[in-house]
Amino acid sequence: MGIVESIMKKVLEKGIITQKTKLSQSVYKIRIKSDSISNIEFIPGHFLRLGVGIGKDDIPMKDKVRSYSVWDIDRNHKTMDLAIATHGNGIGTKWVENCKPQDTIHFKWKKGKFTIDQSADSYLMIGDLSALSHLYIINRNLPKEKHVESIIYSQNINELFTDVDGTKPFQFYQMQLNPYNEIIDNLQGLINKMQGRKMVYIAGDSRICIALNNYFRKNLNWKTEQIKTKPFWNPNKKGLE
Known part of the structure; x- marks a missing residue:
């Protein structure tokens, strides 16, 4: 292990994998326990920067860290859950397929701006x-009186897993x-059902994010x-969040 990796391990938070469960054909739930979780100022929508290539000399430094959404968090038990899809053959896929309970992991928080906003009706x-767990935790933490519509899609609709409480609050589409x-x-049919101040969360494929952002603004x-x-x-890049 090089000097840079040794420094990384010292500055990153440390945790232990306590559970690994297969949710669908290509999605795994990973539960991480860490003492630092009890004190984090967590907002639904925060990410983790997870060291998935530490200790592997054949992996470039830029590929040793990947970002994952926090699907659920329990400060009392000092645990958090991730839901990680394994499409492709990247370092993240290899890590989640090979990791196991009792493995030590290193991570840091990435807060960002794609977090819960309760100002809309x-x-x-x-x-x-790829965005399902992130949208789940935001939806789950909105006040009950908020109205929510959704388009969550996959080439294989069976890959779309339930939320942590076993429910399917979103409308699933095979696309x-x-x-x-x-x-x-x-x-338009969904927007017609929305009342008051409206807000849209768009996540996943960068092409869809760009195209729909333009559509909502211009059209x-x-x-x-x-x-x-x-x-x-x-699809043309590696390691994009």
Whole structure:
């Protein structure tokens, strides 16, 4: 292990994997326990920077850390859950397939801006499998009186797993990759159901995030503060959140 990795391990928080469960054909739930969780000022929508390549000399430094959404957190028991999809052959996929309970992990918090915002009356959640756990925790922490519509899609609808409480609060769709036109076809009917101040969360495929951000601003005349986007991956890049 090099000097840089030794420093990384000292500055990062340390945790232990206590549970690994397969949620669907390509998605694993990973539960992490760490004393630091009890004191974190957590806002639904925060990420983890997780060291998935520490100790592997054949992996470039830029690929040793990956970002994952926090799906659930329990400060009393000092645990948090991640839901990680294993599509592709990247370092993140290899790590989650090979990790096991009692493994030590190193991480730090990444707060970002794609977090819960309770200022709207109605919400629209749009995303693919990679965004599902992130949208789940935001939805779960909205006040009960908020109205929520959704378009959550996957090429294989069976990959879309339930939330931590076993419910499916979102509408699931079977769609191919980059389904811009199909999403647009479903939008107006959902928006018509939304009352008061509206907000949309768009996450997952960067192409969809960009295209829908433009559509909401230019075609529907929504204001920038009504539109929250977060690209989790890009088909032409490696390691994008």
